Amino acid sequence: MRRNQSETNETIQLLLKVARAHFTEKGFANTTLEEVADHANVTRGALYHHFKNKQGLFLAVLDLVQTEIGQRVEEEADRSDDPWEQLLLGCRAFIAAVVETQNKRIMLIDGPSVVGWEAWREMDEQNSMSHLSEQLVVLQEKGVIKPVSVDAMTHAISGALNECSLWVAQLPETAGSLEETMEVITGMLNGFKVSVL
Known part of the structure; x- marks a missing residue:
């Protein structure tokens, strides 16, 4: 057996x-x-x-891609012991992984249209977004970020990361655009930080 x-x-x-x-x-x-x-x-x-059917096979492949990207985000974030640095590393890892050739068409182009936006978002929530949410909770508990809704922050940041990934994926040279994107994402995230006087 x-x-x-x-x-x-x-x-x-x-x-x-x-x-x-x-x-x-x-x-x-x-x-x-x-x-x-x-x-x-x-x-x-x-x-x-x-x-x-073909859609069922694609759904399984998309789930595999989403899971792998979630694991990469977690692995990259774990390279640092500093929770803020972990957040930045995780955001960078997400965009870098999503725009890779073996991921971008499945994740960004066909994924939402084949399985439907709701199913695609649910898969995203179970993988990368769950890691993001957990990290934001840690940062809030440590007093690093402002006491605003973690759910709202998670969706705002995730939306920005997904949109930036779509933008980077369309460009012929991703390294420079990834740096530009991370500069903007870092600036946005800094807005959530508690000011230290």
């Missing part, structure tokens, strides 16, 4: 890897399940057994 479960997991991971490559290169509309099954060397029946 264990062997069958292990084989099933391997098949699912292979299908996700192959589908991610196809969705990245061709986009959702131009990817066919037949191609994914062929390149994964599985039958269409096996693919349909694990994912009921």
